[in-house]
Amino acid sequence: MASSPLSRPQTPPNRVKEIAASDDDGSDSSFSDSSLEDLSTLLGGSRPHPTTAAAAASSRPQLLATPSRASKRAALHRSPLAVIPKHRFDLKALAKDARRDTALQASELRASEPVRDGTARPLPSTPAAASIPQSHSALSDFVASEKRSDAHKVLRTVQRADPGHQELRYCFFKPHLDGPAAASSPPPAATQGHWSLLTKGNQRVREQNLVSGLLFNVVGSQGGMPDDIFLWVLDEICTAKSVVARTELCNLIVICPEQIASLFTPDCLKSVWERLGARDLSMDRGEISVSKVSEDVYKGHDWAPLLSVMLLLKDTSSNLPVETRKYALQILLRMAMDRLIISNVHLNNQFEDAFKAIIDTIPSKEWDAFCHDTCALLLGNFSSQCIRINALLSLPTSSRRAHDLRRRLAATFLFHDASLARRAPEEAVTLQAIIDRLAAPAFQVGPRTEFAELRAAILILDMAVDDGSVLAFGPDDVDAEDRFNARVDELAARLNDIWRRTNDTGMKLARTETKSVVEWVQKRVTHTVRTRRKQARSIFDLPGQEKRRDLPRQQEFMKSFFRNKLPSPKPALKQESAPPLKSQPELQTDPEDIFMDCTVARGR
Numbered sequence: 001m002a003s004s005p006l007s008r009p010q011t012p013p014n015r016v017k018e019i020a021a022s023d024d025d026g027s028d029s030s031f032s033d034s035s036l037e038d039l040s041t042l043l044g045g046s047r048p049h050p051t052t053a054a055a056a057a058s059s060r061p062q063l064l065a066t067p068s069r070a071s072k073r074a075a076l077h078r079s080p081l082a083v084i085p086k087h088r089f090d091l092k093a094l095a096k097d098a099r100r101d102t103a104l105q106a107s108e109l110r111a112s113e114p115v116r117d118g119t120a121r122p123l124p125s126t127p128a129a130a131s132i133p134q135s136h137s138a139l140s141d142f143v144a145s146e147k148r149s150d151a152h153k154v155l156r157t158v159q160r161a162d163p164g165h166q167e168l169r170y171c172f173f174k175p176h177l178d179g180p181a182a183a184s185s186p187p188p189a190a191t192q193g194h195w196s197l198l199t200k201g202n203q204r205v206r207e208q209n210l211v212s213g214l215l216f217n218v219v220g221s222q223g224g225m226p227d228d229i230f231l232w233v234l235d236e237i238c239t240a241k242s243v244v245a246r247t248e249l250c251n252l253i254v255i256c257p258e259q260i261a262s263l264f265t266p267d268c269l270k271s272v273w274e275r276l277g278a279r280d281l282s283m284d285r286g287e288i289s290v291s292k293v294s295e296d297v298y299k300g301h302d303w304a305p306l307l308s309v310m311l312l313l314k315d316t317s318s319n320l321p322v323e324t325r326k327y328a329l330q331i332l333l334r335m336a337m338d339r340l341i342i343s344n345v346h347l348n349n350q351f352e353d354a355f356k357a358i359i360d361t362i363p364s365k366e367w368d369a370f371c372h373d374t375c376a377l378l379l380g381n382f383s384s385q386c387i388r389i390n391a392l393l394s395l396p397t398s399s400r401r402a403h404d405l406r407r408r409l410a411a412t413f414l415f416h417d418a419s420l421a422r423r424a425p426e427e428a429v430t431l432q433a434i435i436d437r438l439a440a441p442a443f444q445v446g447p448r449t450e451f452a453e454l455r456a457a458i459l460i461l462d463m464a465v466d467d468g469s470v471l472a473f474g475p476d477d478v479d480a481e482d483r484f485n486a487r488v489d490e491l492a493a494r495l496n497d498i499w500r501r502t503n504d505t506g507m508k509l510a511r512t513e514t515k516s517v518v519e520w521v522q523k524r525v526t527h528t529v530r531t532r533r534k535q536a537r538s539i540f541d542l543p544g545q546e547k548r549r550d551l552p553r554q555q556e557f558m559k560s561f562f563r564n565k566l567p568s569p570k571p572a573l574k575q576e577s578a579p580p581l582k583s584q585p586e587l588q589t590d591p592e593d594i595f596m597d598c599t600v601a602r603g604r
Contacts, residue, residue: 167452168290170387172338173277175297181275183239187228194218195229203242210248216255224256230263237312238275238305246308253312260319266327273331276306281331285380290387298340307350314354317361325358330374332358336391337382352396359401367401368422371408376418378409385456388413392463410463429464431487437461438494445501451510455517458498462521465491468529481531488530495522 186199195218197209209215219225225233233249240246253260270281280288313320313328320328332355341347362370382388392413395406408421411429414437420428437443442457468488499518504511527533 167292167386168384169293169297169339170288170290170337170382171293171297172280172335172340173298173301174279175293181239181277184232184235187226187232189226190229190232195226198229198233203245207242207244207248210245210252215252219252219255224259225252227259227263230256230259231268234264234268234272235275237308238272240305243304246305250308250312250315254315257319260316261321264316264320264324266324269324269327269331272309276309278331278335280334280381283327283330283377285377287383288381290382290384303344303347307346310347310350310354314350314357317354317357320358320361322363322366325361326370326373329355329358329362329370330377333374333378333391334381336394337378337387339390341394342390348394351394356396356399356402359399359405362401371405372418372421374405375409375412375421379412379416379418385413385453385460389456389459392460406463407466410460413460414457414464425464425466431465431468431484431491434461434465435487435491435494438491438498443498445498451502451508451514454498455510455514458495458514458517458521462524465525465529468525485530485532488525489534492522492526495525 189195190199194215197215198206200206201209224230230253233252237246237249237253240249273281310332317325332351335341336351341351378388378391388409392406392409395409396402397406404425407425411420411425412418414434415429422428438461443454445454468484495518499515499522502511502515502518504515
C-alpha cells in the first residue's frame, strides 16, 4: 500500500541559499529567464527529470494549466533560410555617385585653370566658334561627352543668360587701378614759416594742425596762399588718404576766392581729373571707344577722393572762371555716361549737388551757345543710345536749367541733330515730329532688333516729349486743344503698337525690360501729357474696363433690362366705386421638369 505524501520524510529547505544573479554586482547583459533555478528547487523540492515530468503531464490532463516557456519556444516557426541583412542605402550606388562627384570636381578644376591663368585652349576658327568665350570650352567638352549634338544649345543658353551680353559700357576711369596716385612733393615754400604746418610731422600731426584752425587764420591774415602752395593743395586733395585731411584742405581752397578765379583754369581742373585716374579729358568731338566689360571693373576702388573733388566744385562754383564752369559741366556729363554714377548712391547724390550748383552760374546770354556745344560734343563722342541714356538719367530734374539741358540733349539724341539745342525745346520739337520719328528703323521691331537700344531710345523719346510742349492755347483757336490731344492719342497708339509687336516669351530679359518701358511711357503720355481725360462714350468707359471679357455680356444684360419698361402705376380707385372682382378660374399649367443634379422631379 503506497504511503501518503504526508507521511514521507521531507528535507528542510536551505535558508542560507541565495538566488543567483539577483544582485546588481554580478549581473550582466547576457542574463535571461532560463538561467534562474526552478521555483520547486528553491522551495525545497527536488527538480523533476524532464522525461518524468512530461510523462506525468501526459498521464494527468491539466486543462487549465498555463503552457511552459519551453513549449512556447518550441512552437515558434524557424525559417531554414539565413537572415539577409537589408541596408538602408545601396553601397554600390553610393560608390558610383562618389566617383561621379570626384570626376565633376576634377572637371571644374580643369575648367578654372585656363580662366585663371589666361591661357585657354584655342577654339575652332569658324565664325560661330569665334563668338563663343574661351571659358565655355570646358562646358562644351563636358556636354559633348554625353551628347555631342546638344553642346551648341547649352553654350547659346549661357550666352543668352549673360546680362551684359548685348550691352556696351563706357569707362570714364581707368579700370583695375592699383590704388590712389602717389603724393607729390610739397613746394619749398610749404616747408618754411607758418606753411610748414601743412608738411611737418606725421599724418596725425598734420590733421591736428588743420583741425586746430591755425592755417585758416594764416590764410585770412595774408589774404590767400602762395600760388605754388595753392596748386599743391589741389593736388593733395586727390591723393590724401584721410577724410579729415581732404575736408580741411577743401575748406582752405574755398576761402581763397581770388586764387580760384585766377588759378583754377580748365587745364588745372584737367590735371585734377587725371590725378583721380580719369581718361578722355579732351574736348574733341570724335567718337570715344566703348567695350564690353564685367560689372566688377571698378572692384575695390576708393571713390572718396572723387566725392571730395565734386564737393569742392560745388563750393567753389560761384568763384570759378566761366570757361572752367563750362568745362566742369561737360566733364561731369561725360563721366555720367559711365554707369558708375547711377549705380552708386553716394556718387549720384554728390553729382547732382555739384551739377545744380555749377549750371545755375552759367550766364543767361551764353546759355543757348553752351547747350549747343555740349550737345554737339556728346553726340559726337557716343553713338550708342544705351550709353547716352546714362547721362540723361543722372541729371537732376529739380533744377530748371538742368531739366532744360536734359530735354535738349534728349532731342539731340533722338533726331541726331545738334542744331535743335540752340532753341528752347518747346520751339524746336513738336509732337508731330516725334510721331513721325517713330517710323524710323530704330523703332521697328524685327528679328534683328537690339532691344537694349530700343529701350534706351524709348526713354530718350519720353524725355524729349516731357510735358508735350503745352503752350497757352489762344482764345481764337478753339480747336487747338482738341488737335493736341488727338496727337497725344496717336503717339500712344504708336507706342502701343511697338508694345504689341515685342515678344518677351522665353529667357529674354532685354525684351521684357523693353516691353515694360514701352508700356510705362504709353501710360504716362496718355494720363499726364493729355490736357484732359478721354471723353467717355458710355458708363462702361472706365479705366481697365475695355480689357474685361465679360463686358459685352453685361452691356447686353443692362440693355435688355432697361428695354422692358415696367408699367406706370395707376391711381387707386375708391373702394365703394370699385367693381366687384370676378373670380377667375385657376389656370391649369402643365407640370414642368425641374433638373437638379441630374435628378428629374415632377412638380407644379
